[in-house]
Amino acid sequence: MSFTSSSPVHPHARNLGPAHIGMMHRQIPKNFCKWKHAQVVDERPDPKGRFVVTNNSFPPGTVLLQEQPFIKSLHHSYRYSHCTFCFLPVKKPIHCRRSGCSWPLVFCSTACENENWETGIHSWLCQFPETQQWDDDILLALDGYTKARINWKSGTDLIALSDLVSNLEHHPQTQISEYRAKAKEIASLFYLSEHAVDSLVLIQAQIRCNSFCIQHTASAVSDSLISQMSDSLGKGVYLSASRLNHDCSPNAVVTFGQEDTPSLLVVRSTQTVTGAGENVSISYGPMAVKHPLVERRRLLNDHYFFECQCKSCLPSAEVTGESIYLCQQCPLGRLYRLQPNCPICKSCTEWRIIEDQEKEIEGYIRKGKFEIALECQERIYDKEAYPIGRTVDELARVYAMQGVFGLSAKYSSRSLGIVQRTFGMSSLEAAEEMMKLSSLLFERQNHAI
Numbered sequence: 001m002s003f004t005s006s007s008p009v010h011p012h013a014r015n016l017g018p019a020h021i022g023m024m025h026r027q028i029p030k031n032f033c034k035w036k037h038a039q040v041v042d043e044r045p046d047p048k049g050r051f052v053v054t055n056n057s058f059p060p061g062t063v064l065l066q067e068q069p070f071i072k073s074l075h076h077s078y079r080y081s082h083c084t085f086c087f088l089p090v091k092k093p094i095h096c097r098r099s100g101c102s103w104p105l106v107f108c109s110t111a112c113e114n115e116n117w118e119t120g121i122h123s124w125l126c127q128f129p130e131t132q133q134w135d136d137d138i139l140l141a142l143d144g145y146t147k148a149r150i151n152w153k154s155g156t157d158l159i160a161l162s163d164l165v166s167n168l169e170h171h172p173q174t175q176i177s178e179y180r181a182k183a184k185e186i187a188s189l190f191y192l193s194e195h196a197v198d199s200l201v202l203i204q205a206q207i208r209c210n211s212f213c214i215q216h217t218a219s220a221v222s223d224s225l226i227s228q229m230s231d232s233l234g235k236g237v238y239l240s241a242s243r244l245n246h247d248c249s250p251n252a253v254v255t256f257g258q259e260d261t262p263s264l265l266v267v268r269s270t271q272t273v274t275g276a277g278e279n280v281s282i283s284y285g286p287m288a289v290k291h292p293l294v295e296r297r298r299l300l301n302d303h304y305f306f307e308c309q310c311k312s313c314l315p316s317a318e319v320t321g322e323s324i325y326l327c328q329q330c331p332l333g334r335l336y337r338l339q340p341n342c343p344i345c346k347s348c349t350e351w352r353i354i355e356d357q358e359k360e361i362e363g364y365i366r367k368g369k370f371e372i373a374l375e376c377q378e379r380i381y382d383k384e385a386y387p388i389g390r391t392v393d394e395l396a397r398v399y400a401m402q403g404v405f406g407l408s409a410k411y412s413s414r415s416l417g418i419v420q421r422t423f424g425m426s427s428l429e430a431a432e433e434m435m436k437l438s439s440l441l442f443e444r445q446n447h448a449i
């Protein structure tokens with residue numbers, strides 16, 4: 001799709017302005033949200049901004065937050081199979097009440113269609129068939145714009161999605177130009193002001209830095225292996241969970257859904273907390289046990305535009321960590337990153353060469369050449385190292401998609417062993433791997449019959 005400012009203006013849009021957009025929402029959905037055993041700290045100056053701390057002690061697995069999204073959008077590939085409002089799989093599709101609506105979306109019940117009509121932007125957008133071409137992100141931004149608070153005195157000024165971080169000053173210029181082009185497309189269709197364009201740019205940046213991928217959960221997973229392995233049902237912005245900072249060795253985890261609420265976000269502790277005042281953190285993706293420091297830095301910068309200041313990323317942490325590197329001189333030596341000498345044979349390690357090899361491996365992984373990547377990894381990492389686990393997991397996924405279930409199960413079983421060793425036998429990660437492997441074994445048996 002393209003976002004050009006030359007698209008024809010729909011006759012309905014001529015009489016619309018920001019005030020109309022504000023009035024469009026007859027109801028703002030109740031933002032069900034509850035912190036337990038923890039609270040947000042707004043005032044204390046901290047390089048990472050606001051953060052969440054514990055109020056008391058609790059064991060791992062304790063639920064700290066349950067929250068419904070403030071705004072959400074179902075991934076376009078699920079628009080025919082899942083309810084646009086509640087994200088549940090649809091058995092008997094209910095369509096939009098407007099007879100001329102040609103949007104590709106379905107609801108699981110009239111109640112969901114009604115809620116969506118009352119609280120969402122669809123009741124208004126479906127008058128403009130051209131907006132069907134807009135991508136999921138810009139629809140989410142428009143939803144955020146309409147739910148943001150409008151300054152009624154000026155009629156145009158707008159306070160964006162609460163006061164969420166945007167890191168706009170660190171987004172590359174090309175990215176900002178893309179946001180602006182999309183914002184202008186909306187503004188030209190609905191006759192919005194330059195203020196509105198600026199707000200829509202800011203909201204897109206806020207969504208980029210604060211949205212969560214709403215993942216399938218076990219209860220929402222269909223019986224097909226591919227859908228079990230697919231990543232996200234959609235995207236959501238959760239105003240309270242957006243206060244959680246990232247840590248490469250976090251003490252909490254985010255999961256989604258409980259029975260019939262796939263977009264409900266749940267934050268659970270993963271470690272024992274011994275008292276009040278401990279920071280609660282999650283991982284935005286990169287983890288010290290999974291990714292080397294350079295890769296974590298790149299991922300956080302590319303996706304969220306900030307330099308991580310967590311303990312695992314401090315300069316002193318660069319020279320510690322797990323001993324996953326093979327000594328290049330003796331068969332028994334294992335080294336942590338940048339360790340100068342092998343603890344067994346005392347030989348000196350050429351880290352520059354190993355780093356070059358790691359870059360080459362990343363290139364293979366990006367191009368989907370997982371078998372070559374694995375071969376190269378086996379030359380520098382211990383066979384149980386986590387980077388190897390990630391590659392064999394990718395190989396399991398690729399072979400499952402090709403229907404080669406035997407080979408897929410072999411790689412998945414190797415991945416399970418590595419995950420169990422890295423995260424523990426009863427970790428969430430190990431449970432997820434176990435589920436994948438059991439589906440693969442089931443598929444392999446089915447295909448053998």
Ligand SMILES: C[S@@+](CC[C@H](N)C(=O)[O-])C[C@H]1O[C@@H](n2cnc3c(N)ncnc32)[C@H](O)[C@@H]1O
Nearest residue numbers: 048049050165242243244245246306308309310
């Ligand atoms: C979802 S917000 C978290 C709450 C945020 N601290 C606030 O004040 O609202 C994410 C932003 O917080 C900051 N942040 C979170 N974790 C960080 C970390 N480990 N190091 C540095 N900045 C961090 C970054 O600006 C990041 O884009």
